[in-house]
Amino acid sequence: MRKSMRITMILLMFLLFLLFLLFLSGCGDKIDLEEAAVPLAAGIDLDENNKLRFYVSNPVFGDKSNDVQQYNIPVTSLRESRSLQDAYTSGALEGRNYQVYVVGRKLLQHEDWFKILDVIFRDARNTVLDRMVAFDGPVEEMFAVKPKEQPPLPAILRGMVDSKSKRGTTVLTTLQDMHRQIYEEGLTPVLSEVDYDSKQKSFRLLGTALLTHKGKYAASLGYQESVLLNLLKKKATKGVNLSFAIPGEPNADVFELDRASFGIRKIKTKIVSSYSDNRFRFRVQMKVSAALTEQLFKYDIQKHADILEAQLTQQMQDQLEKLIRKFQRNRIDPVGFGIYARAYQYQHFKPLEEEWGEVFSHAEVDFDVHVKIISMGTIR
Amino acid sequence: MNQLEKHSLSFLQFVFIIAGIQISIAVLSTPREVSLIAGTDGWITIIIGWLITSIPSFVVFKIMQRSSEGTILDLLRKKLGRWIAILFTLIMAVYLGAMAYIGLLRTLLIIRVWLLQNTSPFVVLLLLFIPTYIVAREGPKLLGRYAEVIFYFLFWLPLVYLLPMKQGRWLNLIPIAKEGWGPILSAVPGVLFAYTGFSVAFFLYPHLTNKQYAGVGILLANTITMATNLLIAIVCFMYFSPNEMVEINQPVITVLKTIQFKFVERIEVIFISLYIGIYSLVWIPCLYYMAYCLNWVRNGSGERKYLIGLLILIGIGTYIFIPTFNQSDWLEHHLTNFGIVVEYILPIAIWICLVINERMRQEGQPG
Known part of the structure; x- marks a missing residue:
């Protein structure tokens, strides 16, 4: 009896020791919410000099509830962009969980752009269910828009894609779906397509963008055509x-x-x-x-x-x-x-x-x- | 005899210990391994592997029928002599140790990639050792109960794979035998790794209360393993296209990433945490039986000393050096070959020896 008690004591001491160990070396990637910047929309596009640019939109928590911080940064790779974006925010950027991922038309004119997104799939901590949206026009324009009296950009886009794809007038393509479509030989990828209507001062869902097997833009479909495509699929x-x-x-x-x-x-x-x-x-x-x-x-x-x-x-x-x-x-x-x-x-x-x-x-x-x-x- | 009664195992506990080792050793790697060689026809390979595994499983049962009490080690000593028994025991000890180490290693690597990227694997290992020691030191009875509890808690886990199945395409699976039967058959040796573990029946048999059902029990465990692997493999083949399948390191986990609930993101984190429970079913029994083998060779008084020694050894080893994913793949590959020798060829060899031995004695007696 006494022997088993001794063993229990030793075990308890050991446990305590382990708890201390945890505080010492574990949780190195912990970020307090006050110090985190949470971007909800990301965009990639090429600028006029054909340089890759990365766009993010952070909601600013505070009194002005609808305010967002937007940046666009020239980058060579997405992983590198993390530290570059960090330089612009007050906190540590937590770019793992976007609501939407926007790709610009100019980027879509080139083949193999999808390979840039490698980091999203390689790093297990990233989510892969972000909605992927093609923007008909420069992404810079999209992120420059400050919609007044409207929900912020990520919410609008995600809502648009989710609700319209249920009615069949566009497709719902997440990052993971895009990965599947790129690797499936018997299929070419499709994305939902959005543009900015400057007269109505609002984003507008155009329908579906069709890409070639290597991801280059090929054609667009309107609402009715998108419905027919969805019926065929x-x-x-x-x-x-x-x-x-x-x-x-x-x-x-x-x-x-x-x-x-x-x-x-x-x-x-x-x-x-x-x-x-x-x-x-x-x-x-x-x-x-x-x-x-x-x-x-x-x-x-x-x-x-x-x-x-x-x-x-x-x-x-x-x-x-x-x-x-x-x-x-x-x-x-x-x-x-x-x-x-x-x-x-x-x-x-x-x-x-x-x-x-x-x-x-x-x-x-x-x-x-x-x-x-x-x-x-x-x-x- | 007293010892055996104290540690009696029910039929289901017997099945769950074996199935636990089989499932946890390879559930994450099987779909990818078979698809590398056999493509989407890999599910046929899994079934062929199951059929093949029935043979040595039955042989194990036949051998153990000759032993009224005591494990395989006692039987071998009685029938074939002390030195053969010791040789066999050492082989088993090395083999079980390798299984336990690979299981632990895989768990650590997966935790590091998917869950705790910045936490030292050594700390995780120490945390895993606490339940390991608590369960393993009590011997077969607690092993059985532990396996039973884990199974009842987690038997729904494979059913979660039915969710991504909705987005999959049955068309990926046909035509059957796309490239002929060659690739399907050549993937069989690899898939046998998914069934290794049934040889612990050598050690569990004497504790079983209804010994006549031992053969059925091993076959049932094989079938549970086969069904689990088959379900998960088919879901992966349906969800990923044939070309994508080979691009992904752990399709079994990646496929879970695509499940979407409103209230939780990165759902796979929860499932990997649960997988640790399943994984523990390989290293806990294997470490215990390695300690048992070592103890038996030295005619020692108890396994506990050896168990603590093993844990300390693995702990120090992990502190100094942790193999990378590639090295662990290499180890797994060699363990597969080792496993085929130990679990598929060795039982048959032993059985033949025993039969010849008995014939010779029968002939010797009348003459």
Whole structure:
């Protein structure tokens, strides 16, 4: 009994000793909140001399609640930028947890810019769920804007991307998603795109920016095109809206009264791939259950639902085909047809893996769309 | 006999000790290791490895059936002589020590990269030694209870991997056997490392209350290990594209970074902390049984002295020198080969020796 007590005493002493050790050498990276600067938005871009610049926006805690400190610093690498940014702040910069990461259009004109972001993935302490946003214009301009009576920049951007991607009008690409998209051969990356509307003095979501496999800017998509892209990627959940002009319906005066819009209640997308005559062939089947939300022309749906359905089907199919032609012109595959090709035509895909964008531009994509109206709303 | 009754193990404790060693030794490295050679077909390799492992597992059971009481060491001394027994004991001691050291080392390195970048690994090691000593000094009974508790607490951990699965693509997995069966088969020796650890059944068997179920127990442990590794590997293959998979050092942890909750950021920090619990299931039993082996060779009075000696030795060693990630990979690679010899070939060799030995005695008696 006495022996075990002695051992317990020794253990206790040992524990105490360890506690002291902790205070001595541990927690070296501790920062008090008063001394921390917490940047919530970061941006990278090239300036007019093609020098890399890094932008950060820090909220200033205090009486003037909406105030932010913004800097832009020329850097050679992001890790180095940490000490350079530190020089401008009163505290230690805690740049691990941005809300948004903005990349400027000028940077996107160059290939392989993504490699600069290596530090984010290499250092385990960084978060990787920051929203990545492409800015149509110089990032300097964006960080110079001081939005009055609006939430600060990081909050606006993050809110914009999160809410609009739920409606399908843009994509939600986090840093980790971007990493995945860059390394996936059968897919080219997409980012949400934002610009600054100087008339409205506000940021505006443009839609989706499409990049080539090496990250160079290729094209942009508007709202409706983004929705269609999301439908093809099977990313759009129910509740997204599409709007089409029905040919043959008269316009009155200045109003375009030939529009019909519907919300998607249910959609089934199926992509089948095949290979013949040295070409990849994809067949996309879409079965859409639509609920009419807007119909500006007079039409007896009860009697002629099938005609309207056929017209909507035709319009949707045309727009999808146009979208694919746009991809093929730019030699990109944001939908990820390559993933289907790899899964089902591995022998043909593997040797062409490196140049999939080019190969896809020669592929044939057929659509088989079927829109079914399941509800016409509360009025005729 | 008294000693054995005092340290009796229930069936589940027996299973959990074995599965604990198997899972913790390689759960973080298996998906990457198999994908390096077999690509996304690596999951087939995991299943093949499981089938192969059933053979020596059953042999271990067959050998131990011959021992009514006492561990493998006593059995060998009785049947094959003192020197063979001592040789075997030393091999086992070195092997178990290597397992424990690698397990500890991996834990320290992962803590340093993911959790406490500026804290000295030596301090972390000292903190880990407290529970290690408390559990290991009590012998098999507490080892069993400890493994059981850890399992009940953390059995949901693999299920968390179902969250990133939603963003994954099943299409990454097909076609099956993309490059033929060659790469799949050549990845098998590497995957066997994920199943090493079942040979502690040599030592646990005499403590088991229902000895007739020992064979089922080892197979069950193998199956638990296989299911865990398979689930995590498939999630990794689905989430990361084939080219990205080889770019990432610990895909098993990185994939957790992508889970997003409103109330907590860097969720992986919590999971790595929990992983330390799982990891402890390798070094605690292994250190104890290394001490047991050393004690047995010297006919010593108790394992505790040896245990304290080992802890001090590892502590001093770690204070002086900590291998880097690359060196630990190198060690792991050699431990894999060592493990295949000790756990897969050695039991079969012993079993053959025992059978021949018995035949000779049977022939000797009537003649």
